[in-house]
Amino acid sequence: MFKSILRLLGTILIAVAFAFVLIMCVGERTKVSGHSMEPHLHDHDQVLLDKLTYRFRDPKRYEIIVFPGPEGGDQFFVKRVIALPGETVKITKGKVYVNDKEVKDYSKDHTTDSCELKGKFHLSSDEY
Structure with a gap:
């Protein structure tokens, strides 16, 4: 037992x-x-x-x-993740751009947040 x-x-x-x-x-x-x-x-x-x-x-x-x-x-x-280290992101007028190319899947029609980035944002080696 x-x-x-x-x-x-x-x-x-x-x-x-x-x-x-x-x-x-x-x-x-x-x-x-x-x-x-x-x-x-x-x-x-x-x-x-x-x-x-x-x-x-x-x-x-x-x-x-x-x-x-x-x-x-x-x-x-x-x-x-929409951008990788070393890439440049821009969000303007409801459109997302990575390295100056529009990422169509993440336009204002596909997101709930209408944020804007002032200018371009360059990701460093440890940023996504």
């Missing part, structure tokens, strides 16, 4: 440790808060975060990424 209880506790401990490693290193589920990614992701949608891929490669254009906010803490942003 005592051996079977110890065996059960050991199994539970291993399962908890395995779940902890998965959450910390591989991925976790989170909820979208806000409307900035519509129509692709909606407020309160559940998404699975992949914490492993970008340890082996950099983000690619049009991938959706999650990154910490400038304040740190528990605030994270969910956004789509």
Whole structure:
């Protein structure tokens, strides 16, 4: 009886440790808060975060990424990569330009935010 209880506790401990490693290193589920990614992701949608891929490669254009906010803490942003390091971005009159070419999928008809950038913005080697 005592051996079977110890065996059960050991199994539970291993399962908890395995779940902890998965959450910390591989991925976790989170909820979208806000409307900035519509129509692709909606407020309160559940998404699975992949914490492993970008340890082996950099983000690619049009991938959706999650990154910490400038304040740190528990605030994270969910956004789509439209420009890569070294490229130049310009947003004017509801149109997005990367290296002076319009990115038609991200015009004012496809976004919820009508922001403008004053001038062009050049991304450094670690910016997306």
